[in-house]
Amino acid sequence: MGRWRYTLGFVALSVALLVVLYKGFGRDPHEVPFMLKGKPAPAFALRALDSGERVSLADLKGRPVVINFWASWCGPCQMEHPVLDWGAREFGSKAVFLGVVFEDTEDNARGFLQRHGASFPQLMDPRSRMAVDYGVAGVPETYFIDPSGIIRGKHVGPIDPQTLALRIRELTGEAPAAPAEATR
Template sequence: MKRWRYTLGFVVLSVALLTVLYKGFGRNPHEVPFMLTGKPAPDFVLRSLTNNERVSLADLKGRPLVINFWASWCVPCQYEHPVLEWGHREYGSKAVFLGVVFEDSEDNARAFLRRQEARFPQLIDPRSRMAVSYGVAGVPETYFIDPSGIIRGKHVGPIDPESLTRRIREITTTSEPAAEAQRP
C-alpha cells in the first residue's frame, strides 16, 4: 500500500515538473509579465548626475522615451551601455534617452560614465522611489514610453540592438487614438 502511494506521489510530482518545464521552454526570459504596459508612466522629478538640473516626466511629454535603469556594479549594464549609446546616436532625434542610476553612489556612477563615455542624460534616483513606482526588480531594465506618456513595454536584462530598434519603432509609430484608448 505504501509503495503505491510513493508511486502515485512520484507520478504527480513528475507531471507537475514536466508541466512547469513545458510552459517555461520556448518563452523569452526577457519578456516578463508587466502590469504597467498600456498604463500612464508614473511621474518623476529627478536630478541630473552631470549638471544637477531637474528633469521631469511632465517636461518630456509629447516625446517618446527610452528609460534605462542601471548601476556601476552591474556587469550586464557594462555590456549593455554601448548598445544604448549606439541607440542614442542612431535614434536620439526620434526618442529621448535617459539613464537612471539604481542603488549606486554618485561617485561610482560618474566613474562608470567616464569609462563608458555617456552622451545621454543620466539621472539620480534617491531612495529608489522612481524605480519602485516603475516596478524595477533589478538592473538593467529598459522602459519604452510613447509620446502620450503611456508605457508600451519593458525589457529586462541587457538589451541588444535589434530589440532596441524594434521597441523604438513601436513607441515612435504609436498612433494617438490607440494611446488614448489605453488610458483608464
C-alpha cells in the same frame, strides 16, 4: 500497497514538472509581465548627473522615452552600456534616452561614465523613489514610454541592439525593416 503509493507519487511529481516546463517554453525570459504596461508612466522630476538640471517626464510629453535603470556595480549594465549608447546616437532624434542611476553613488556613476562614455542624460534617483514607482526589481531594466506617456514595454536584463531597435520602431510607429532578400 506502499510500492503503489511511491509509484503514484512519482507519476504525479513527473506530471507536475512536465506542466511547469511546458508552460515555460516558448516565452521570452526578458518579457516580464508587470502591472504598469498600458498605463500612464509614473511622473518624475530628477536631477541630471552632469548638468544638475531638473528633468521631468512632463517636459518630455509628446516624445517617445526610453528609460534605463543601471548601476556602476552591475556587471550586466556594463555589458549593456555600449548598446544603449549606440541606441541614443542612432535613434536619439526619434526618442529621448535617459539613464537612471539605481542605488549607487554619484562618484561611482561619474567614474563609470568617464570610463564608458555617455551620449544621453543620466539622472540621480535619491532614495530610489522613481525605481519603486516603476517597479524596478533589479538592474538593468529598460522601460519604453510612448509619446502619450503610456508605458508600452519593459525589458529585464541587458538589451541587445535588435531588441532595442524593434522597441524604438514600435514606439515611433515605424514599420519594421524588411529582411534583406538573398541574391543568387
